[in-house]
Amino acid sequence: MTTSAPTTEAAVLEAVQRALAEETPLEIIGHGSKRAIGRPTQTEHIIDLSSLSGVTLYEPEELVLSAKAGTPLAAIEALLAQNGQCLQFEPMDYGPLLGGEAGRGTIGGVLATNASGPRRLKSGAARDHILGVRVVSGRGEIFKSGGRVVKNVTGYDLSKGMAGSWGTLGILTEVTFKVLPASETETTLAIRGLEEEEAARAMAIALGSSGEVSAAAHLPVTVTGKVIGGALSGKASTLLRLEGFAPSVKDRAEKLKALLHPAGEIDEITEAQSRRLWREIRDCLPFADGTQRCIWRVSMAPMEAHKMVANLRLGAGVDAFYDWQGGLVWLRMEADPEPVALRRLIAHFGGGHATLVRAPPGMRASIEVFQPQPPALAALSQRLKHQFDPKGILNPGRITA
Template sequence: MNEMQVPVTEEEAAAIIRDHAERGASLSIAGGNTRSGFGNAFEAETDLRSTGLTGIVAYNPGEMVMTVRAGTPVVEVEAALAANSQMMAFEPMDHRPLMGTSGAPTIGGIFAANVSGPRRLLSGAARDSLLGVRFVNGRGEIVKAGGRVMKNVTGLDLAKLMAGSHGTLGLLTEVTFRVPPTPKSQQTLVVSGLNDAEATAAMAAAMALPLEVSGAAHLPLTVVWKFLGGKLPEGEATVLRIEGLPASVDVRMEKLAAAMAGRGRVTRLDDEQSRWIWRDIRDVLPFADGTMRPVWRVSVAPGIGHQLVAALRLQAGVDAFYDWQGGLVWLRMEAEPEGDLVRRYIHALGGGHATLLRAPDKDRASTAAFQPEPEAVALLSQRVKAKFDPKGIFNPGKMG
């Protein structure tokens, strides 16, 4: 069984990493470990957790910037932000229902995995909110990059490089990020009865309007009944969210409803229903089914997501729904991961990224979890990895 170490200071974390680097011993880096089972299967000598590094370091709501130690539970961050009517604009997913894990998600884990939810369409990904980081590299050196204001371009690039690195470049110890105001209200328009291709066209049309649509998803018949307790209107549901001041939301919803009326049956969800359905889209409710059936997170151009699903359905048992205007496809396979098939079709349709998020251990051992990188990108990634972690001790199973 792996040893677990939970440092409570940055210096203690650095000492642990230096020791492992000197011995060439591997480290599995995690926060609350709520994405346990994600990545290629590997065994590390030591599990290094950031959960001892907790607390809000600096937060002035007027500046709309927060600095937090990486092991701080997300629920604590959200509570502090809610008390000041602010938010994490990128709407991070809670992986526990899908992955069947427990524990508490940490703010460092959110940025290390670049976890970004439905509002990414309007507000960008987690890395786009990140202003600065502190981390310990593979030499056991404490590094500071970026800061509380957007001045240091080099530092910002380094901070953003850490976002989405999955602990392969270093242990995040502190993050600084933007926290904009929470919208006062929201509503969601439901367009019912569209097939996948029609829904893709409808979402593209909605996003082209000057209405600041902050969420665009499509729920086919196989999954739609799982949302809102099965109380959505009959048929497939294409859902479009608008947020802001109540009067502005009302006006923009009227314009959106008029634009969509010719495409299908149109209904509205009020503020409470809208928050409910987008939380469940964010957390991939249909596939949080208590099984280990393989789940892929596929990022493609919005116009081709439905083509990918149609092609896969001819060859394999697959269920799917769409977020990000169709550009994020959640796929659940009924049996095998079919990694070669999924990636072959993605390549044929113009390219994208398929990440195996959940699967039984035997499938994780035989299927690459991350999209293979083009040769030039892979060489660059190897050089970056060698610079940050020259002994290769960090999270070998989380490398693309």
């Protein structure tokens, strides 16, 4: 196996054209922080984009940033923080969960995986903030989509189409994102001791109020002690984040406390501790235990998620916690996963998507890692793949066999 590390878009194009001529499969990586997600690829050559790095445009007043695909996300977030700005969708860092280092993800990987964090329920994911891309397709051609301003157009939005493609449609060489002001302050209300069904109701009440909750999560008692140094140990914690200007945050917090007072004891976590708490939830740090025990990422209807988990626990050893008001469930399995049974259970409770995020390579090679698509959608995906990568040389097998 050989590796090339192009430093320019032209070098990426040359590498793809060479592979296309030889019909040689390519694995596409940045810093490799998400390499252990998906089926192991069977390739003879790696294109390493970590040297294709650097911010090419940043206009804070225009709320726009462009960077080469291999630019470290940590460097971009540091640059934005200097100007009081951020990526509102707060993309997850998979590194620690998968046994790697924190801060190793790239901005191209953010879009390729359609990353998001706890603010997903308010601000969306990467695809909702992308303005433009430059891509080398599997045809050995460069194409550009979008631009550096927000506007509506007719036709296909190829920038959004690259979101969640996991490097199977084209190689991102440059991305342009919309950036937004960071919140002046934040605080988190922690309702203590709720059962999972009670927590689901409390989060629904909070999200339906005028409190402008920007994140909502529930950590059962088995998980709550594994964040912010164990400060929440002993009782389950239902967490509600409020962000914005300090007077507004204070006023909304008091109103939410009054509204949710019947639910039970409410603690308040402020500023630095609150930011740390939501980073740890975002990165699934409670399950970043240095093992390869299987981790599933399940998205489904928020009010149904706790029912699915309760039924799952009847027949399997599983630990779980909830983000996105319960719409995102992280599951750590104590035994080998049974994807068919898990997905059948999810379908029984209204449907959703289950992705195997962490597992030994042999297991990832033998099961459906990503949620299987319905036949009509799968056929459409195959046609799209054929248009962008007719010889199937880009990350072959990573999403489907």
